[in-house]
Amino acid sequence: MPNQTEQTAAARRDPPGRRAAPPRLILILAGEVSGDMHAARLVAAIRRRLPDAAFIGIGGEEMRAAGVETQYDVAEMAVMGFTEVVRRFGFFHRVFREMLALARARRPDAVLLVDYPGFNLRFAARAHAAGLKTIYYICPQVWAWNRGRIPRMARVVDRLIAIFPFEREVFAGTGLRVDFAGHPLVDEARQAWSEPLAELPWRGEPRVALLPGSREHEIKRILPAMWTAAAQVQARRPSASFLIAAPSKPAELIVRATLAARGGGPKQWDVATGRTRQVLRQATAAWVASGTATIEAALMLCPLVVVYRVAALTYLLGKLLVRVPHIGMVNIVAGRRLCPELVQNAATPAALAAAIEPLLSATPERAGLVAGLQAVAAALGPGGSVERAADIVAAELSPSLQPLRSPDRET
Numbered sequence: 001m002p003n004q005t006e007q008t009a010a011a012r013r014d015p016p017g018r019r020a021a022p023p024r025l026i027l028i029l030a031g032e033v034s035g036d037m038h039a040a041r042l043v044a045a046i047r048r049r050l051p052d053a054a055f056i057g058i059g060g061e062e063m064r065a066a067g068v069e070t071q072y073d074v075a076e077m078a079v080m081g082f083t084e085v086v087r088r089f090g091f092f093h094r095v096f097r098e099m100l101a102l103a104r105a106r107r108p109d110a111v112l113l114v115d116y117p118g119f120n121l122r123f124a125a126r127a128h129a130a131g132l133k134t135i136y137y138i139c140p141q142v143w144a145w146n147r148g149r150i151p152r153m154a155r156v157v158d159r160l161i162a163i164f165p166f167e168r169e170v171f172a173g174t175g176l177r178v179d180f181a182g183h184p185l186v187d188e189a190r191q192a193w194s195e196p197l198a199e200l201p202w203r204g205e206p207r208v209a210l211l212p213g214s215r216e217h218e219i220k221r222i223l224p225a226m227w228t229a230a231a232q233v234q235a236r237r238p239s240a241s242f243l244i245a246a247p248s249k250p251a252e253l254i255v256r257a258t259l260a261a262r263g264g265g266p267k268q269w270d271v272a273t274g275r276t277r278q279v280l281r282q283a284t285a286a287w288v289a290s291g292t293a294t295i296e297a298a299l300m301l302c303p304l305v306v307v308y309r310v311a312a313l314t315y316l317l318g319k320l321l322v323r324v325p326h327i328g329m330v331n332i333v334a335g336r337r338l339c340p341e342l343v344q345n346a347a348t349p350a351a352l353a354a355a356i357e358p359l360l361s362a363t364p365e366r367a368g369l370v371a372g373l374q375a376v377a378a379a380l381g382p383g384g385s386v387e388r389a390a391d392i393v394a395a396e397l398s399p400s401l402q403p404l405r406s407p408d409r410e411t
Helices: 004-013 033-049 061-065 082-087 089-106 117-129 149-156 185-194 216-236 249-262 276-282 292-299 312-321 329-334 349-359 364-379 385-397
Strands: 025-030 054-059 068-073 110-114 134-137 159-162 177-180 207-211 241-246 269-273 285-289 304-308 341-343
Touching: 025 033, 025 089, 025 117, 033 054, 033 061, 033 068, 033 110, 033 134, 033 385, 054 061, 054 089, 061 068, 068 089, 089 117, 110 117, 110 385, 117 134, 117 149, 134 385, 159 385, 185 276, 185 292, 185 385, 207 216, 207 276, 216 241, 216 249, 216 285, 216 304, 216 349, 241 249, 241 276, 249 269, 269 276, 276 292, 285 292, 285 349, 292 304, 292 329, 292 364, 304 329, 304 349, 329 364, 341 349, 349 364
Parallel strands: 025 054, 025 110, 054 068, 110 134, 134 159, 159 177, 207 241, 207 285, 241 269, 285 304, 304 341
Antiparallel strands: none
């Protein structure tokens, strides 16, 4: 039996006639591996502020490890390109209906959407219409491919947490509250810089990194041109060493199968798996598939050439929709063509080899590019972005909650 002191303490916590508040429920939707990683870290940071919060939604292994009850896995959701989406339309339609029914039945305190715009923007509209609070983390690139969606997005999202500094200006005058939290990769890059240099299988100098992407169709379309370009560079620089950065073991298997079927290539090469930042830190320069990896290269101050190839139909549709002068995120942040960009038919082996050549020795081109990358890295924020994002989510759910301070927070 509890003693009188314990009964008094319990009465203070739960006065007679007042029910304890139910745990806060957050529906969180991430549709790609990178979104799973960022969402998991955000969930952990939110839990430090709201220990009773419960999470349910779509995610992967990292989100499940953070305590999210997932209904579908990101491995089922991750596709890229118009043609790939069309082929799996029935599946996505079913997932959308089921998740919307779940949201209407469970009435979460907030719907937290992480990137993945094709699915999540539509879901935001339906969730908002159902009277649910919608918070978007990692802004969809509507400023690049469909600026007409900007006012529509402002109407269906209650708060946007941006990771690029220019995104606040994109929504100026729309009424949408936008917070720049900083880029989550800043902290990971700092960690990589603080680690001892890893032992990697370089076999000479200069060191050239190949980052052909993480998805099978990316690797199969982009790696062959990089591979042949590497052979051309080695013909001019016999001591050069080439390292292909594979983000995962499945990606490594695709890389090796692709190269085995192709043959040729440079003599001094290898694959490094799960060590992308260390590869970039040690490389003299890199060919990098357009995407988040260009930001990683910038944060590791690795001079790069941006490369991208997609299905022909996807490229044609992209030409009609994209309204930015650059495809590489590092160039978009810089506001100029800082790094060479070779896209689609322009991404030939000869062009790749020519573009990287000035970056392999102490040239004015290399020095200027490194200085530009330092400016890009500074623009991405001071670190602590996930903590700032968690403060924003917690404030939306508990306005009286004081933000946690982290060493990297700006004062």
